[in-house]
Amino acid sequence: MNELPGLDISVRLRLRFYLGDAIREVVLSGSRFDEAVKHVVVPDGDAAVFKRLLRSELQTLHVYNCARFRLPMDKVQAWIEKGRPQ
Numbered sequence: 001m002n003e004l005p006g007l008d009i010s011v012r013l014r015l016r017f018y019l020g021d022a023i024r025e026v027v028l029s030g031s032r033f034d035e036a037v038k039h040v041v042v043p044d045g046d047a048a049v050f051k052r053l054l055r056s057e058l059q060t061l062h063v064y065n066c067a068r069f070r071l072p073m074d075k076v077q078a079w080i081e082k083g084r085p086q
Contacts, residue, residue: 027079033086
């Protein structure tokens with residue numbers, strides 16, 4: 001699990017489903033970061049921390065930790081080989 005300084009674990013738990021949806025959209029559908037953020041309706045008070053967390057998770061996503069986001073390893077590897085487009 002990727003740790004952001006000062007982030008309460010309850011925030012990560014509250015946003016975990018939104019994160020998974022956005023990460024799958026970026027990796028599997030090829031959506032841009034901003035498009036994925038728009039498509040996932042995060043509670044207003046969590047928008048800024050969600051963006052920070054999403055960016056961090058995308059930067060640290062690898063084939064060995066992709067299962068928690070329900071991503072196939074081959075798709076993650078292909079996305080990484082393309083330079084992690086966001």
